[in-house]
Amino acid sequence: MTAHKFGFDTQQLHAGQVPDPAVRARAVPIYQSTSFVFKDFASAKAINAIDEFGYEYSRTGNPTNEVLETRVAALEGGTAALSLASGAAAVTYAILNVATAGDEIVAGRAVYGGTFSLLAHTLPKYGVKTIFVDPDRPEDFDAAVTERTKAIFVETIGNPNANVVDVDAVARIAKARGIPLIVDNTLATPYLFRPFEHGANVVVHSATKYIGGHGNSIGGLIVDGGNFNWAGGKFPSFTTPDPSYNGLIHWERWGAYPGIGNFAFVMKARLQYLRDMGACLSPLNAFLLLIGLETLSFRVERQVQSAQRLAEFLAAHPDVAWVNHPGLKNSPYHDLAQRILPKGAGAVFSFGIRGGEARAAKFVEAVKVFSFLANVGDSKSLIVHPATVTHAQLNATQLAQAGITPELIRLSVGTEDVDDLIWDLEQAFEATKP
Ligand SMILES: *Cc1c(COP(=O)(O)O)cnc(C)c1O
Numbered sequence: 001m002t003a004h005k006f007g008f009d010t011q012q013l014h015a016g017q018v019p020d021p022a023v024r025a026r027a028v029p030i031y032q033s034t035s036f037v038f039k040d041f042a043s044a045k046a047i048n049a050i051d052e053f054g055y056e057y058s059r060t061g062n063p064t065n066e067v068l069e070t071r072v073a074a075l076e077g078g079t080a081a082l083s084l085a086s087g088a089a090a091v092t093y094a095i096l097n098v099a100t101a102g103d104e105i106v107a108g109r110a111v112y113g114g115t116f117s118l119l120a121h122t123l124p125k126y127g128v129k130t131i132f133v134d135p136d137r138p139e140d141f142d143a144a145v146t147e148r149t150k151a152i153f154v155e156t157i158g159n160p161n162a163n164v165v166d167v168d169a170v171a172r173i174a175k176a177r178g179i180p181l182i183v184d185n186t187l188a189t190p191y192l193f194r195p196f197e198h199g200a201n202v203v204v205h206s207a208t209k210y211i212g213g214h215g216n217s218i219g220g221l222i223v224d225g226g227n228f229n230w231a232g233g234k235f236p237s238f239t240t241p242d243p244s245y246n247g248l249i250h251w252e253r254w255g256a257y258p259g260i261g262n263f264a265f266v267m268k269a270r271l272q273y274l275r276d277m278g279a280c281l282s283p284l285n286a287f288l289l290l291i292g293l294e295t296l297s298f299r300v301e302r303q304v305q306s307a308q309r310l311a312e313f314l315a316a317h318p319d320v321a322w323v324n325h326p327g328l329k330n331s332p333y334h335d336l337a338q339r340i341l342p343k344g345a346g347a348v349f350s351f352g353i354r355g356g357e358a359r360a361a362k363f364v365e366a367v368k369v370f371s372f373l374a375n376v377g378d379s380k381s382l383i384v385h386p387a388t389v390t391h392a393q394l395n396a397t398q399l400a401q402a403g404i405t406p407e408l409i410r411l412s413v414g415t416e417d418v419d420d421l422i423w424d425l426e427q428a429f430e431a432t433k434p
Contacts, residue, residue: 008075008191013294016070030287031063049246050253050271060275064283068290072211072221075190075296076203079226080263082270083219083286087186087206088114089279090220094182094204095119097269098150098235101127105151106144108135108165109401110158112184112206113391116398119153136332138169145177150234151202152181156188156195157341159376160386160410161324161403162349164333167340171199180228180265186210187346187376191297192304198340201228202265209377213292213299217285224266230255238264245271299379299415304344306421307413313422314351319429321352321407347413348376350386357406359432360385364409366428369420381414381421 006014020029036055038044046052055061069081084090095118099105107119109132119130130153133140141152152174154165167183174181180201185193189210195203205211207219230238230251238255241247250271254264274280281289311325326337326345337345353360363383364372370383374390384390386404394402413421 009297011074012071012296015074016067028064028067028287028290030283031058032283033062034058050248058283059278059280060270062280062283062286064290065281065286068207068219068281068286068293069221071290071293072190072205072207073223075293076185076223077190077194077196077225078203078223079261080266081221081223082266082274083207083221083281084274085220085279085281086218087112087184087204087208087220088118090204090206090222091115091184092118093269093273093277093279094202094222095123095128095151095153096273097265098180099123099128100237102148103128103150104146104148105130105153106141106149107132107153108141108155108158109133110135110161110163110403111153111155112159112186113393115153115155115184117393135163135165138166138173141170142173142177145173145179149177149179151179153184154181155184155186156193157326157346157348159187159348160350160384160390160408162187162326162333162346163324163403164326164337164341164345166336167193167195167198167200174201175199178232178234187348188341189296189300191300192341192343192346196225196227201225207289208375210296210300211293212289213296213377213379214288215375215378215380217288219281219285219289222266222269224263226260226262228262228265230264238268242268242272244276300347301343302415303347303413306415306418307347307349307411308344309418310411310413310421310425311349311351313425317429319354319433321354323349323351324403325349348410350408350410352405352407353409355407355432355434357385357387359434360407360409362432363428366431367424368427369416369424370411376410376412378412379415381416381424382412384410386410 035057047054065083069083073081131144133144171181182202183195183200185203186206203223205221238251250264250268254267308327314320315323326333370381391404
């Protein structure tokens with residue numbers, strides 16, 4: 001029995017859960033409790049020395065959250081995961097876990113807006129500098145690595161232009177340089193792409209998007225690939241005594257743990273950054289994200305099919321100047337996407353409307369099925385004008401570098417009938433004819 005490897009659809013329903021031992025509830029119980037009663041003095045002592053895993057206080061661990069963590073780790077093929085209050089917290093803690101003042105990160109330039117401002121503006125105030133490079137050119141990541149570089153950071157599929165990163169090539173560079181590759185896999189999801197199978201070491205998610213999938217909860221995760229040797233010399237915070245934890249050495253304790261393997265990255269993030277900075281996920285949100293996760297593969301399968309149909313419809317439309325979708329033959333990412341994203345290249349993409357910003361403004365108000373809002377990955381189809389909404393904080397140069405032009409409209413394709421989505425876009429083109 002133990003040799004049998006369960007498939008994705010089974011794991012998204014079952015991984016990490018056994019029916020609740022107290023009352024045998026089938027659904028994952030919402031343990032909406034700040035704290036947990038110690039069994040006895042010895043157990044309290046053992047839990048606090050981490051000689052025993054047990055629940056104490058929900059900032060650093062909660063049984064509902066743990067099901068989500070174990071399930072996402074299983075779906076990604078990692079050793080462990082850490083749930084957090086948002087995707088932004090997941091990105092922040094993942095970076096802080098490797099870099100301190102004087103260190104550097106090398107990141108793709110097209111990263112999510114919040115990640116960009118974290119790396120470009122907030123972390124430099126604390127001495128952590130990021131060098132941004134063209135994510136289409138793996139060799140540029142290599143050229144930007146210095147003695148001080150502590151990680152490479154990329155997103156599998158970028159937003160809004162659906163640029164695909166050659167994760168294998170970037171992972172080879174990170175490996176040769178002895179630094180971890182952190183991949184934000186939010187837009188791909190583990191259903192379309194599993195970064196650890198392509199050499200990544202850490203995965204981060206905004207669970208707010210496809211994992212939850214129903215636009216009701218903000219959440220994030222860090223997943224440990226268990227495949228990075230933190231004892232290579234560049235990461236003393238893993239290999240020397242942690243004064244904030246009574247001298248615990250993370251790599252010694254969590255580098256080869258019985259039954260788990262190497263989950264030092266996630267444990268250090270939990271014990272240091274979640275403990276001290278506190279962006280914990282609410283158990284109720286973990287429950288809602290788990291309900292969404294049960295149908296991840298079915299939703300995403302449908303969403304990528306519909307996105308492909310819409311991209312083809314738009315590419316043939318006289319009122320459309322261009323379409324950025326890796327599933328189109330003329331996309332510069334077409335061949336790469338065929339190779340690394342054979343199930344589909346995501347369901348978030350952009351197109352340029354003839355008539356520029358003035359018509360885009362009318363178009364986002366004219367749609368009837370799509371919702372005009374700032375989010376992606378919902379079961380409902382979404383539309384936005386990135387230059388004035390999601391990316392409004394970028395200056396003109398940054399907008400140009402991110403490929404965000406005034407006529408650009410971003411779609412996040414949901415699970416509605418695709419014919420209704422095509423109808424909706426067509427009626428919006430008609431309603432906004434100059
Ligand atoms: C939304 C998003 C984030 C931030 O996640 P929140 O849950 O909104 O904090 C990070 N990365 C990507 C790719 C995202 O789409």
